[in-house]
Amino acid sequence: MHNDAILSVKNLEKQFGPGCSTCHNESTRKLEKNYCPQCGTVYACRNISFNLFPGEILGIVGESGSGKSTLMQCLYFDEAATSGELILNNQEFQEENVLELSSQQKRYIRNYHFGMVYQNPLKGLKMDFSAMGNIAEKLIAAGGRNVAEMESIGKTLLEKVHIPLFRMKEEPKRFSGGMQQRVQIAKALSNNPPILFLDEVTTGLDLSVQASVLDLIKTIQRELGISMIVVSHDLAVIRMLADRTLVMLNGEIIEEGLTDQILEDPQNPYTQQLVYSLL
């Protein structure tokens, strides 16, 4: 029942800028939030370590600028992490730090093992391809060659995310924001990834659409058993989705625990401030 972590992050660091003699060393570092005033280097992710277990939804909360999106981008190889390890528990890459693999191998992992849904659908979708074409693109990247088969997977997925099939040949640029987000989710799911990253997926959607996206995410977890990392600044979204939650501030994880515990009995002063600010 209790397999080991499907994904482990160990001491991941991400800095923007070269650093200087004072901020290179952690003990002499005097940062303002995550910023070195001497040389202007931003320490976006600092010493991040956590595990993601099979079938769970892990929430990451934090204010804007806390480093949560940068962390996701490092995990999805959009950004190169400065240092640290990312270990995937699968037979192909057993015990290997996948952050150090070649870009070709990273692409392979992205295509076969990961799915990503960005806050901004522009980043995840080709707006000029049809909805179906977007899904096919990901399927082809993941080795799909049979057109009829890909079309049937695409239809199933679009139905799952409630996109009417008579619009499947349309470009997402003609869709509403909520529909674009749902096409993005369908695309991310198309290669049947064991791990899905969701970055502020409901931010900016109206409540009604937000409810259906949340419901969709929960259903996916239940039916497909996919492990997910959900980044959001919205505690209500995290409460609905996540089993466990990490709280980030200035590039560091300052608290982690069961989601209801984080919300009802927060330990860290910053988390307390965050939770007690809830309306």
Added chain:
Amino acid sequence: MTFLKVEGFGKSFTISHLNQTIRAVEQIDFSIDKGEFIGITGKSGSGKSTILKSIYRTYLPDEGKILYDSEEYGLIDLLQAEERKILYLRKYEIGYVSQFLNVMPRTTSRELVEQSVLEMGKPASVAKEEAEYVLSHFELDRKLWDTYPNTFSGGEKLRLNIAMAAVKKPRLLLLDEPTASLDEQSKVKVRELIEKLKKNGTTLAGVFHDIEFMDGLCDKVFDMKRRQYTSEGAVI
């Protein structure tokens, strides 16, 4: 054979911004045998709910031990257990019921109960069957099965909550003031529900401030003020 044993348990809350620490409970010791129903009683603010929420780990306890005899893990200290194990126990062994309903938006009563079953990995056909059984067993009005619970009364929300928890057939069920703000008639109903749960073999720990309600229902009553059981073995 001890099923749940609370030893030297204490919990305080610190609010950093106000530089305040509040001692909620201290030095609590009691144990529950399998199949028993214990009631915890005491005045408001005495820390009754704190104990239940700490057993469920919604609160992070800071002193003592809460030993639970788990089917999956054997004897386990709930205060020290890894989060992942707590999540497993919540899914399969330990339920928590209050009057507050905190659920996915736009989900009907029936769907909510079905999801409780589905999350245990059972097939949809089983979920459907068990949901219907438990909804009628715990007497949620059939008209309410396919509606959203937003507009339910306190008693109806409670019944739905109990159905969602009971459908998993938990080994231990925590009841956090289920009768608060219910009228007499609804309380009688809750009493019947609890008797049904007990008959099914569920071990129960409940918080009540209503002593009359517990009379003849609980096997033991733990008094927060005296920090001990008051009426041992009164019934059954």
